[in-house]
Amino acid sequence: MAIALKESEELYLKDFREFENRQAATAPAWLSKLRTEGMQAFAELGFPTTRLEDWKYCNVAPITRVRFQPAAYELDDRIQEWIEEISFSGLDGTRLVFVNGHYVEELSTVGELPAGTKVTNLAKAVTQSEAAAERLGRYASHKTHPFVALNTAFMKDGAFIEVPKGVVVENPIEILYVSTGGEEPWVAHPRNLVIAGQGSQVTLVESYVGLGDGVYFNNAVTEIVAEDNAHVDYAKLQSESEAAFHVATVLAYAARNAAAATHSIQFGARLGREEVTTVLDGEGAEGHLYGLYVTNGQQLIDNHTTIDHAQPHCSSREYYKGILDGKSTGVFNGKILVRKDAQKTDSKQSDQNLLLSETATINTKPQLEIFADDVRCTHGATIGQIDPESIFYLRSRGIGLEEARNLLMVAFAGEIIHHVKVGPFQRQLKAALLAKMRG
Amino acid sequence: MLLEIKNLHANVGGNEILKGIDLKIGLGEVHAIMGPNGSGKSTLAQVLAGRDLYAVTKGEVLYDGKDLLDMAPEDRAREGIFLAFQYPVEIPGVNNTYFLRAALNAGRKHRGQEELDAMDFLTYIREKIKLLEMDDTLLNRPVNEGFSGGEKKRNEIFQMAVLEPKLAIMDETDSGLDIDALKTVATGVNSLRSKERSIIVVTHYQRLLNYIVPDFVHVLSNGRIVKSGGKELALELEDKGYSWLDETVPANERA
Numbered sequence: 144m145a146i147a148l149k150e151s152e153e154l155y156l157k158d159f160r161e162f163e164n165r166q167a168a169t170a171p172a173w174l175s176k177l178r179t180e181g182m183q184a185f186a187e188l189g190f191p192t193t194r195l196e197d198w199k200y201c202n203v204a205p206i207t208r209v210r211f212q213p214a215a216y217e218l219d220d221r222i223q224e225w226i227e228e229i230s231f232s233g234l235d236g237t238r239l240v241f242v243n244g245h246y247v248e249e250l251s252t253v254g255e256l257p258a259g260t261k262v263t264n265l266a267k268a269v270t271q272s273e274a275a276a277e278r279l280g281r282y283a284s285h286k287t288h289p290f291v292a293l294n295t296a297f298m299k300d301g302a303f304i305e306v307p308k309g310v311v312v313e314n315p316i317e318i319l320y321v322s323t324g325g326e327e328p329w330v331a332h333p334r335n336l337v338i339a340g341q342g343s344q345v346t347l348v349e350s351y352v353g354l355g356d357g358v359y360f361n362n363a364v365t366e367i368v369a370e371d372n373a374h375v376d377y378a379k380l381q382s383e384s385e386a387a388f389h390v391a392t393v394l395a396y397a398a399r400n401a402a403a404a405t406h407s408i409q410f411g412a413r414l415g416r417e418e419v420t421t422v423l424d425g426e427g428a429e430g431h432l433y434g435l436y437v438t439n440g441q442q443l444i445d446n447h448t449t450i451d452h453a454q455p456h457c458s459s460r461e462y463y464k465g466i467l468d469g470k471s472t473g474v475f476n477g478k479i480l481v482r483k484d485a486q487k488t489d490s491k492q493s494d495q496n497l498l499l500s501e502t503a504t505i506n507t508k509p510q511l512e513i514f515a516d517d518v519r520c521t522h523g524a525t526i527g528q529i530d531p532e533s534i535f536y537l538r539s540r541g542i543g544l545e546e547a548r549n550l551l552m553v554a555f556a557g558e559i560i561h562h563v564k565v566g567p568f569q570r571q572l573k574a575a576l577l578a579k580m581r582g
Numbered sequence: 583m584l585l586e587i588k589n590l591h592a593n594v595g596g597n598e599i600l601k602g603i604d605l606k607i608g609l610g611e612v613h614a615i616m617g618p619n620g621s622g623k624s625t626l627a628q629v630l631a632g633r634d635l636y637a638v639t640k641g642e643v644l645y646d647g648k649d650l651l652d653m654a655p656e657d658r659a660r661e662g663i664f665l666a667f668q669y670p671v672e673i674p675g676v677n678n679t680y681f682l683r684a685a686l687n688a689g690r691k692h693r694g695q696e697e698l699d700a701m702d703f704l705t706y707i708r709e710k711i712k713l714l715e716m717d718d719t720l721l722n723r724p725v726n727e728g729f730s731g732g733e734k735k736r737n738e739i740f741q742m743a744v745l746e747p748k749l750a751i752m753d754e755t756d757s758g759l760d761i762d763a764l765k766t767v768a769t770g771v772n773s774l775r776s777k778e779r780s781i782i783v784v785t786h787y788q789r790l791l792n793y794i795v796p797d798f799v800h801v802l803s804n805g806r807i808v809k810s811g812g813k814e815l816a817l818e819l820e821d822k823g824y825s826w827l828d829e830t831v832p833a834n835e836r837a
Contacts, residue, residue: 530671531635533671535632535655535671536671536673537681538632538655538659539632539655539658539659539665540659540664540681540682540685540688540741540745541656541659541685541686541688541689541745542684542688543656543688546684550676550684551673553675554673558674558675
């Protein structure tokens with residue numbers, strides 16, 4: 144049954160009151176306050192419509208029309224086996240496993256970590272960690288962004304990672320969000336918080352993987368803080384199932400001389416929207432944004448990025464690529480904001496797309512807003528087809544048509560995947576890419 | 583007879599370029615096809631390799647007794663046809679070694695031979711590279727990316743050596759090469775001459791034929807072979823220039 148927009152928003156309000164009552168006994172006061180702020184903001188903002196510039200090509204009506212229930216989960220052997228198959232860190236690494244948004248302690252492991260490093264689920268962290276209380280909700284803008292507001296209202300669990308000053312975490316931390324579609328559509332609001340202290344270093348891999356063909360909605364928010372001189376590398380795979388909705392907001396904050404890298408890989412979901420905002424808020428900070436979206440069928444995949452150059456001498460590199468087939472639609476909107484004080488900004492952006500069918504669409508838009516005068520900013524967007532000359536060259540050497548196409552697409556996408564630091568995850572991405580291309 | 587071309591007509595975008603080519607090539611023979619710009623030399627080479635840019639409107643081509651025009655480009659390659667491109671394509675992101683192994687194994691699989699694993703393949707190409715006195719750093723580079731003109735042409739010959747075709751078609755492999763690069767390429771090609779392999783050398787200039795001496799020379803003009811002869815025909819052409827051809831074409835066929 145389709146639900147009208149207003150009615151949908153009211154249902155979320157109703158759900159919130161029930162959720163609030165259930166959480167009231169255990170939630171710390173600051174968290175209840177934050178959630179209420181989120182709900183109030185959502186009540187004011189409402190769901191975005193395509194009349195808003197930022198949502199012009201991303202009609203979220205299919206999300207608002209569905210009555211989602213809070214996510215429940217069941218763990219069976221099949222799901223467990225499946226998790227072991229997709230997890231690369233295995234039982235001796237560090238991984239946090241969530242099924243339908245719920246933390247599953249028995250499948251999560253914390254391997255050897257340097258002293259003082261905390262890797263835990265957020266529900267636990269909010270009752271124990273001062274840093275969580277201090278930082279949660281400070282970076283992602285729940286007051287202006289409807290889906291962040293909604294997440295803030297309903298957030299319950301997610302990953303919490305805190306790396307103390309000067310500590311280098313060698314092994315990657317894996318965060319796995321596994322979703323199993325059920326009879327009833329469900330929604331989860333995963334919330335991650337990553338704090339990398341001064342001079343620390345950490346690598347994170349987050350995967351959203353869907354099993355089955357049920358309808359569900361993951362509305363995730365990840366806040367990443369890299370304090371002075373810290374290095375954070377965060378790679379995210381969105382491989383939700385075909386009927387799923389996925390909205391994710393990533394906020395990476397880099398202080399003086401810090402480096403924040405994000406990799407946003409979107410293969411799955413019926414509607415996938417990912418916003419990455421990197422704030423370079425200290426001299427010498429560096430931002431790297433990599434993205435890859437591969438779509439087919441009726442998929443709509445939207446990438447919105449903002450790089451906020453707030454201080455001088457910062458650099459940013461942004462490389463996104465898309466491969467679009469069938470009747471799918473892709474969006475890339477890359478905003479680079481260079482504030483008045485951000486002299487000597489060095490910024491490069493590119494978005495390259497391959498259209499494999501005549502019915503696929505890409506809307507790509509670089510957006511530069513520069514208020515400083517001594518800066519170097521370049522940007523470019525390309526849309527093309529697979530080069531027939533290259534195909535013929537490969538075929539003339541005995542390589543079959545399909546393999547030739549795959550080879551060229553993997554090569555095209557490989558330039559993005561290649562930047563992912565974690566070897567096993569890189570291999571996983573290549574395999575997922577091939578599987579996706581073979582439909 | 584390895585290759586038999588009968589009355590081949592081909593056009594691109596309705597513009598007829600090949601206007602009835604007849605040519606027979608026996609196993610182990612080296613044929614040079616010469617002709618001025620626009621005579622259809624490169625079109626012929628590309629049509630034989632299966633480039634779909636060109637529409638064949640008439641005629642037939644038998645390769646090893648099989649209907650060549652009915653075969654996909656990859657099947658022609660697997661059956662032993664190799665085209666050395668005039669302008670080899672740069673393929674960023676595809677490693678040369680990976681590409682060559684995929685190509686070689688596609689052919690081996692087609693012939694019912696066992697595919698080579700990465701180790702065996704490496705041993706195999708190291709030999710080839712030594713044979714051609716080539717720089718082995720090109721193996722780990724993406725296919726042709728950033729290669730100089732000479733490197734690209736040498737890479738074509740290297741691929742030919744690896745794939746060991748039955749029929750190699752060299753499309754203006756000499757164009758743009760200085761004399762040293764030309765000699766290297768010619769030495770490579772000569773080392774691949776064999777009783778089991780036929781070679782078609784397409785060229786505008788006689789120069790290459792000083793180094794790769796053909797058994798037969800054909801002159802292509804305006805989409806037809808207007809003259810055939812032995813290697814001395816190339817010298818005659820060099821001497822008299824392509825304008826001399828006009829006098830050899832019957833008056834009623836002159837444009």
